[in-house]
Amino acid sequence: MEFIAGVNIGGTEIKVGKFSDGKLLSTKVLKTDISNYGSNIMNDIFMAIDELSEQDTLIGIGIGVPGPVTNGFVLGAQNIGWEKVDLTKKVTSRYPHVKVAILNDANAATFGELAYGSAKGYHSVVMLTLGTGVGGGIVMNDQLLEGASGSAGEVGHIRVKEDNPRHCTCGLFGCLEQYASATGVVKTAYELRKEKDTRLNKHNLTCKEVFDFAQAGDEISQMVVEQMTDYLASGCATIANIINPEVIILGGGVSKAGEYLRAKVASKFQKLCFYAVKDTKFILATLGNDAGIYGAMHAARML
Numbered sequence: 081m082e083f084i085a086g087v088n089i090g091g092t093e094i095k096v097g098k099f100s101d102g103k104l105l106s107t108k109v110l111k112t113d114i115s116n117y118g119s120n121i122m123n124d125i126f127m128a129i130d131e132l133s134e135q136d137t138l139i140g141i142g143i144g145v146p147g148p149v150t151n152g153f154v155l156g157a158q159n160i161g162w163e164k165v166d167l168t169k170k171v172t173s174r175y176p177h178v179k180v181a182i183l184n185d186a187n188a189a190t191f192g193e194l195a196y197g198s199a200k201g202y203h204s205v206v207m208l209t210l211g212t213g214v215g216g217g218i219v220m221n222d223q224l225l226e227g228a229s230g231s232a233g234e235v236g237h238i239r240v241k242e243d244n245p246r247h248c249t250c251g252l253f254g255c256l257e258q259y260a261s262a263t264g265v266v267k268t269a270y271e272l273r274k275e276k277d278t279r280l281n282k283h284n285l286t287c288k289e290v291f292d293f294a295q296a297g298d299e300i301s302q303m304v305v306e307q308m309t310d311y312l313a314s315g316c317a318t319i320a321n322i323i324n325p326e327v328i329i330l331g332g333g334v335s336k337a338g339e340y341l342r343a344k345v346a347s348k349f350q351k352l353c354f355y356a357v358k359d360t361k362f363i364l365a366t367l368g369n370d371a372g373i374y375g376a377m378h379a380a381r382m383l
């Protein structure tokens with residue numbers, strides 16, 4: 081049997097999936113060894129692929145990398161210790177007769193949702209990954225948009241707040257990520273809960289709790305969610321006004337708030353977007369943590 085390996089390199093974990101005909105057969109999860117500037121990572125991945133091979137024939141490898149990528153060339157991936165590296169060459173020298181696709185991890189996840197997940201059947205989509213930060217990917221007419229320096233789809237750094245904006249880890253102020261990520265939601269909750277009668281007055285508050293409390297009727301939690309969805313809808317309107325996708329996919333841990341979140345963003349978007357992009361649909365991602373390996377596999381499969 082012929083198979084393709086879909087790989088997602090994360091800051092703490094690496095996932096390797098074995099796919100045949102687009103179906104996920106088995107996976108292997110490795111710890112990301114960031115020692116020595118991440119120099120063991122690729123060997124660890126190669127070993128995992130070889131173990132997954134068994135008697136089957138490897139015909140393709142797709143890898144999602146946590147950093148900017150253009151044309152198979154990684155421009156850097158700080159959180160795993162990598163500088164510029166020609167990853168395509170590295171993989172090809174180990175597996176000379178195999179199709180190799182290297183892409184950014186958020187782009188891979190977008191590709192995965194497009195080809196195998198919630199956005200199946202669409203051709204032009206934007207995905208927002210609402211996790212610890214806010215990432216994203218853009219596919220137009222089935223083509224992944226990488227941008228001149230591999231940073232297309234970095235929607236987390238759209239400026240959504242002008243007055244008294246939060247400082248972002250990127251160095252800018254008022255970035256969407258500061259308000260629509262899990263971290264941002266908790267920050268807003270800490271701001272709004274002060275000396276008020278709310279269920280938010282507990283230690284180690286999580287973003288999930290804020291959404292749960294809001295749905296259970298806690299007023300301050302609802303204010304937090306309203307604020308978050310205002311900014312998120314504003315960011316989505318900016319994106320849609322520029323690239324006019326068919327759908328915007330909401331993914332990442334925060335999107336587990338589900339229909340409650342989706343419906344709010346979709347309706348607020350209507351009041352903020354340019355009239356000609358009002359038909360933009362909002363959908364929830366369905367592949368969860370597997371979106372990246374599906375997308376990496378798909379990219380290799382399409383070569």
Ligand SMILES: [Zn+2]
Nearest residue numbers: 237248250255
């Ligand atoms: Zn930023």
